[in-house]
Amino acid sequence: MANNPTQVSILQDEIRSRYDTLSKRLKQVARYILDNSNSVAFDTVASIARQADVPPSTLIRFANAFGFGGFNEMKQMFRQHLMEETANYTERARLFRQSAGEESSAPETPSEILNMFTMVNGQALQQLAMQVVPEELEHAVALLGEAENIYVIGLRRSFSVASYLTYALRHLDRRAFLIDGLGGMFTEQLSMVGPKDVVVAVSFSPYSKEVVELVELGAQRKARQIAITDSQVSPLAAFSDVCFVVREAQIDGFRSQVASLCLAQTLAISLALGSSKEGQ
Amino acid sequence: MANNPTQVSILQDEIRSRYDTLSKRLKQVARYILDNSNSVAFDTVASIARQADVPPSTLIRFANAFGFGGFNEMKQMFRQHLMEETANYTERARLFRQSAGEESSAPETPSEILNMFTMVNGQALQQLAMQVVPEELEHAVALLGEAENIYVIGLRRSFSVASYLTYALRHLDRRAFLIDGLGGMFTEQLSMVGPKDVVVAVSFSPYSKEVVELVELGAQRKARQIAITDSQVSPLAAFSDVCFVVREAQIDGFRSQVASLCLAQTLAISLALGSSKEGQ
DNA sequence: CCAGAAATGAAATTTTTCCTCCATTTGATA
């Protein structure tokens, strides 16, 4: 499906191959067109020009450079393409549901796996949105907002979420530290934690011994703790001020990380938007 | 998806129910509009009139008869509808906010952010499933399956995806190495890469200089390369055997990682399930 | 550092598109 080289895909290939030889503004246009083919089909020259941050005339120049009589001529091609695509869209959506729906039979091809996995992850996200208690979310954001230092712990499977959260917090100019155990120095990395700090711990069954120990250490030092875990009776839950229980999607024993990541990002975004209100 | 009665579907219902009471020419128009909603979204009044075999003024009359100020007004509705069907995540977030939150710059609560973020991420996942070409996915899985060593590169924002992928590959008993630049040894970490190895690079705009350099190095050494990136003209695309262009959800400038993570996990799962078939 | 060429951006111009208006046709009813 849609593998036969269409007019548009031929053009896209040519844009890609000539990309390096284009001038600065023409590169901008090329980029915009490759990344927003829908917009080209829908929007007017003026509006595309605004979005791509170039003058309208550049768009016409671009079209001319690729052999069109004008920008509109190129636009028609994208429209045509989009119409053919959308004709298939509903059909594809149906196939998508179908292949994702057959949970019993073992998925065969990678794209079936992708279909199924995206679907169950989508459901997990929906569930996440429903299950998270707004007050807890606000509480967690408030804790992060007031924290002097934020220590983020997550090992093995959860390391990716922890590292992302640390990255995001750093970009919000928070004093965030990822406890990664580099050089075996878990305890040392957390040794400075104090009552004005927050520990964010991410861990799923089977819970890493190290994480549990670090959380205990944090509790002894009277730090506030936020847990992201998979059960109310997780060892993290006992020590935490706020505990998010996240149900991850799962396929053939592979547990996803998508919901946890989404939650972590939500915390970061909320912090970013909230902090502007709190002033300095 | 799109099951809630849209503006357009309401209109279509009304057209159907009033069909019998319409005049001869208006019936022609009604018929054409019901059968070719895409055409209405894109084509000009003149061209639609020609195709429906009525004079242009009839189209304006038709629109007026159904409560529009002009045909163009009706056309905009069809356009909007088509855009929503094909919109990418960012546009959807905008559209969502538009329809949900009346106050545009409303101070949002964390749980509102969570709702919106889970929704756009869910859509980004759906779109991921639709856009990924099955053959490319299979190709990537095959490359990973045949690789002697797998080097995974992803820095900053993309580090979390890279680290997860490495973790998962290790659990599948693949020789996977995360290029993390520990001790500033980027080049050293990749120095052993060879023709039988695979480099998986994850990077999004603005692309880390290091990642681009490492990918170039990998290409020189004739390694197979798999790219996960955000644009067809990404610097990674040029050097890659397989390039996945992932459109991540985004709200208020925060780009998600959810779709990339899901794709990485799909690769791992496919590899796990596929390898059992390939026998030893 | 300079001259010529290429690229750029704003404004003017042309083209396209939509809509209104009115003369003509159609169709129903007495």
Next chain:
DNA sequence: TATCAAATGGAGGAAAAATTTCATTTCTGG
């Protein structure tokens, strides 16, 4: 069949869009 209302078609004007033009800026090679 005559009459009136409704429907129709096309021409012209107003609005919006695309394109061209040209002065200015930014590169490039000597």
